[in-house]
Amino acid sequence: MKTTLYIPGNSILHRLDPRTKMVWMVCAMVSVFILNNPLVPLVVIAVLVTFLLVAVKGKLFENALVRFLPIVILTVTITHGFVNPVGITPIMIGTSPIELPYFGMMKWEGLYYGVLLALRISAVFFASITLVLTTTPEDLVSAIAKIGIPYSYASMFGMSLQMIPIMQEEARIIVQAQRARALRENNLKEKIQALVPLFVPLAVGSMQRTETTAMVLEARAFGAPVKRTELRVIKFNTIDYVLITAFVLFIIFLIVLRVVYGDLSWMYSVRSFWGLFWPVHLSR
Amino acid sequence: MDSQALKLKDVTYWYPGTEKCALEKINLEIKTGEFVGIVGANGAGRSTLCYCMNGLVPHSLGGKMEGEIIVHGIDTAKSTTAEIAQWVGLVFSDPEAQLTQLLVADEVAFGPANLGLPREKIAQLVQENLKLVQLDGLEERNTHSLSGGQQQRLAIASVLAMNPDILILDEPTSNLDPRGTYEVFSIVTKLNRENHTTVVMVEYQVDLLAEFADRILVLDHGNIILDGPPGEVFSQVDKLSAVGVQVPQVTKLFRQLDHEAVVHVDQATTPVTVEKGSTELAKVLKKTVDARLS
Ligand SMILES: Nc1ncnc2c1ncn2[C@@H]1O[C@H](COP(=O)(O)OP(=O)(O)OP(=O)(O)O)[C@@H](O)[C@H]1O
Numbered sequence A: 001m002k003t004t005l006y007i008p009g010n011s012i013l014h015r016l017d018p019r020t021k022m023v024w025m026v027c028a029m030v031s032v033f034i035l036n037n038p039l040v041p042l043v044v045i046a047v048l049v050t051f052l053l054v055a056v057k058g059k060l061f062e063n064a065l066v067r068f069l070p071i072v073i074l075t076v077t078i079t080h081g082f083v084n085p086v087g088i089t090p091i092m093i094g095t096s097p098i099e100l101p102y103f104g105m106m107k108w109e110g111l112y113y114g115v116l117l118a119l120r121i122s123a124v125f126f127a128s129i130t131l132v133l134t135t136t137p138e139d140l141v142s143a144i145a146k147i148g149i150p151y152s153y154a155s156m157f158g159m160s161l162q163m164i165p166i167m168q169e170e171a172r173i174i175v176q177a178q179r180a181r182a183l184r185e186n187n188l189k190e191k192i193q194a195l196v197p198l199f200v201p202l203a204v205g206s207m208q209r210t211e212t213t214a215m216v217l218e219a220r221a222f223g224a225p226v227k228r229t230e231l232r233v234i235k236f237n238t239i240d241y242v243l244i245t246a247f248v249l250f251i252i253f254l255i256v257l258r259v260v261y262g263d264l265s266w267m268y269s270v271r272s273f274w275g276l277f278w279p280v281h282l283s284r
Numbered sequence B: 001m002d003s004q005a006l007k008l009k010d011v012t013y014w015y016p017g018t019e020k021c022a023l024e025k026i027n028l029e030i031k032t033g034e035f036v037g038i039v040g041a042n043g044a045g046r047s048t049l050c051y052c053m054n055g056l057v058p059h060s061l062g063g064k065m066e067g068e069i070i071v072h073g074i075d076t077a078k079s080t081t082a083e084i085a086q087w088v089g090l091v092f093s094d095p096e097a098q099l100t101q102l103l104v105a106d107e108v109a110f111g112p113a114n115l116g117l118p119r120e121k122i123a124q125l126v127q128e129n130l131k132l133v134q135l136d137g138l139e140e141r142n143t144h145s146l147s148g149g150q151q152q153r154l155a156i157a158s159v160l161a162m163n164p165d166i167l168i169l170d171e172p173t174s175n176l177d178p179r180g181t182y183e184v185f186s187i188v189t190k191l192n193r194e195n196h197t198t199v200v201m202v203e204y205q206v207d208l209l210a211e212f213a214d215r216i217l218v219l220d221h222g223n224i225i226l227d228g229p230p231g232e233v234f235s236q237v238d239k240l241s242a243v244g245v246q247v248p249q250v251t252k253l254f255r256q257l258d259h260e261a262v263v264h265v266d267q268a269t270t271p272v273t274v275e276k277g278s279t280e281l282a283k284v285l286k287k288t289v290d291a292r293l294s
């Protein structure tokens, strides 16, 4: 039974201090919002995906969230293309615009904005899964505790991860028991109705279990008035310092660009598909 | 050390929102180094009695408690379960709810880490105790991928790693096969004999309790109705079956033989262990054979 998103391995990403990956995550999030330029998130995504492919190879695409990403990208892009009020220039195929009833015409400016947003979301997404795909849950808990969050909160996070497989197993048992008692789930309506008798025992069961677990924690001296021993040694290595410096320099570079050249957006000059990703009018 | 491990004085306890008490005027003293077995029917209050011994009653469970509980010289009302945990270890009856960590090794290390023991010492405790319950080699396994029996043994190892002076086990063998059950009894007995660990064990395997425990408590509807050495308690077959408690097979056999007038055995001297039973049987047979020959 797979309990977490973690994919085992021994790559650079796996060996990084989890805190470095947290810094990486924050830097990726910040960097893509400094300029209104799709090249920045593209670069960030390229770097992250390269690292991820080295770390977990094709398993990256087995992740359910990764598979879901294209849908998010398409939805965001198309929606903005149609409805974002920045749009002025209609997109023409030959002589006819792309038009939808109620929504009107798709505009180049809206599409640019949609692509930018979708790329930003993707960059933030890849930065986040870099952390969870390549860090063991135990290390994650230790790292969360180490950045100053009280250990009880950090371990609460770890324990809620644990609840997932327990609940899965329990749900499976309940469904089997109910099927054995002729629970009907032939069509979608019945399937949805069947969720109700599943939910109640599942919720009650998990509440009872949480109560017992709380007692177990206390009986194992959790919260005793002594300093807890840290079991995992997490510490920065040279590579961590190098990478953190690189992220910070990247952010500074972007801020300088922003101050000197403005937001570097070419929203109003996009007239072609490739123009969404590259300022064609400038290279002409 | 104090020769009295724990003492309950006139303890009555009501769970929150209940009218009927789960324990009623319990008076109990357990000496350091004793091995006490607790038997009783379902719902007799065995688990509740266990929860009294480390402060979960009344602190975590809420409800209302009357009387006084002294554990390791400390009034539990004035302390916390987490603090009491350095002397009192409790193995719960639900194996899965006892798992607090994702990895087997972390589970065992959890208690000692909370006590602030040095890291090297903890690593050693993890090794020793996993080996003791024969889970060595599974250190990196996910706790939820273990079988019920393995989880139960892991819970025992996790409590033993905290090196308790008083060890309380609530149905620790419910998921184990006969061999696993026997092993738990041997581990516990060894700790009891060699380290003078006080042991309190809720069990339904009366045959094993009769063999290993020094003293048996019988609970019924929140009351201790019998308290004494196994021989004395388990020979009261009628009283025990009236409250839904099994008696050892040997005892049953001898009472039956007595009943059918094959042999005469006094109630008080009815054997409760296989060993005593076979000596007794040998004696009876010899007597019969001798009588025939002469
Ligand atoms: N959380 C609770 N709230 C209210 N009543 C409870 C609670 N837990 C137990 N009881 C009641 O207290 C009584 C004693 O329960 P306890 O769990 O101690 O029994 P037990 O001897 O351990 O039996 P078993 O383990 O078979 O359930 C029972 O009547 C039970 O219904």
Ligand SMILES: [Mg+2]
Residues within 6 Å of the ligand: B046, B047, B048, B093, B170
């Ligand atoms: Mg119980």
